[in-house]
Amino acid sequence: EVVLTQSPGTLSLSPGERATLACRASQSVASSKLAWYRQRAGQAPSLLISGASSRATGIPDRISGSESGSGTDFTLTISRLEPEDFAVYYCQQYDGRHPTFGQGTKVEIK
Amino acid sequence: EVQLLESGGDLVQPGGSLRLSCAASGFTFSSYAMSWVRRAPGKGLEWLSAISDRGDYIYYADSVKGRFTISRDNSRNTLYLQMSSLRAEDTALYYCAKHLVRGEWYFDLWGRGTLVIVSS
Numbered sequence: 438e439v440v441l442t443q444s445p446g447t448l449s450l451s452p453g454e455r456a457t458l459a460c461r462a463s464q465s466v467a468s469s470k471l472a473w474y475r476q477r478a479g480q481a482p483s484l485l486i487s488g489a490s491s492r493a494t495g496i497p498d499r500i501s502g503s504e505s506g507s508g509t510d511f512t513l514t515i516s517r518l519e520p521e522d523f524a525v526y527y528c529q530q531y532d533g534r535h536p537t538f539g540q541g542t543k544v545e546i547k
Numbered sequence: 548e549v550q551l552l553e554s555g556g557d558l559v560q561p562g563g564s565l566r567l568s569c570a571a572s573g574f575t576f577s578s579y580a581m582s583w584v585r586r587a588p589g590k591g592l593e594w595l596s597a598i599s600d601r602g603d604y605i606y607y608a609d610s611v612k613g614r615f616t617i618s619r620d621n622s623r624n625t626l627y628l629q630m631s632s633l634r635a636e637d638t639a640l641y642y643c644a645k646h647l648v649r650g651e652w653y654f655d656l657w658g659r660g661t662l663v664i665v666s667s
Contacts, residue, residue, distance in 0.1 A: 470651075470653075472653040472654075474654075479659075480659065481551075481642065481657035481658055481659045481660070482592070482642070482644075482654075482657045483657070484647070484653065484654060484655045487647070487651075487653050493655065527591065527592055529592070529653060531651060531652035531653045533652075534597070534606050534652065535594070535606075535608065536582075536594045536652045536653070537594065538584075538591050538592035538593065538594070539591060540590070540591035541591050541592075
């Protein structure tokens with residue numbers, strides 16, 4: 438099983454600041470099969486990024502995903518935090534038929 | 548409106564059973580694979596089970612294999628999760644999720660979840 442470790446656990450930032458969220462895989466994730474989701478309080482998760490860097494429909498370009506290393510290190514960047522961005526973010530790998538998620542990073546208002 | 552709506556969550560005793568439902572609307576349900584995912588208190592998301600668009604391929608996580616059964620009724624646009632031999636560690640918010648692309652296991656639509664509490 439691929440274990441995903443997200444860091445930090447909590448990120449305290451102000452609106453307008455830049456957020457950088459990390460997701461590290463215990464083994465290489467083939468073909469960049471990594472997705473990011475946002476879950477606002479009391480709401481369903483929503484897809485932000487797939488294929489490590491492809492934005493989902495309707496996601497603004499201030500949200501971006503990237504990959505570095507040998508398919509083990511992934512980053513979600515929000516260039517300018519808007520009020521709706523304060524939420525919990527999860528990464529998920531889908532390399533194979535046993536998808537796994539990270540434990541989440543909470544982005545809170547400082 | 549495109550949405551998924553889960554129901555059936557409840558308080559159940561250890562060893563008991565429960566059936567969750569997920570009603571789909573706003574898209575062609577029979578064209579997409581579906582999954583169940585849960586989030587236990589204080590923990591992250593855990594994928595549980597998936598079923599192909601026609602219901603002929605089914606997959607389970609080891610944590611629920613042999614205890615949970617996924618199924619679907621395309622005529623009713625509804626996904627199900629039959630849960631038995633429930634344990635305290637099954638306490639969680641259960642989500643259904645739609646696979647975006649055939650053969651790819653990430654999800655573009657989620658419900659808001661239904662709460663299952665396993666306790667005596």
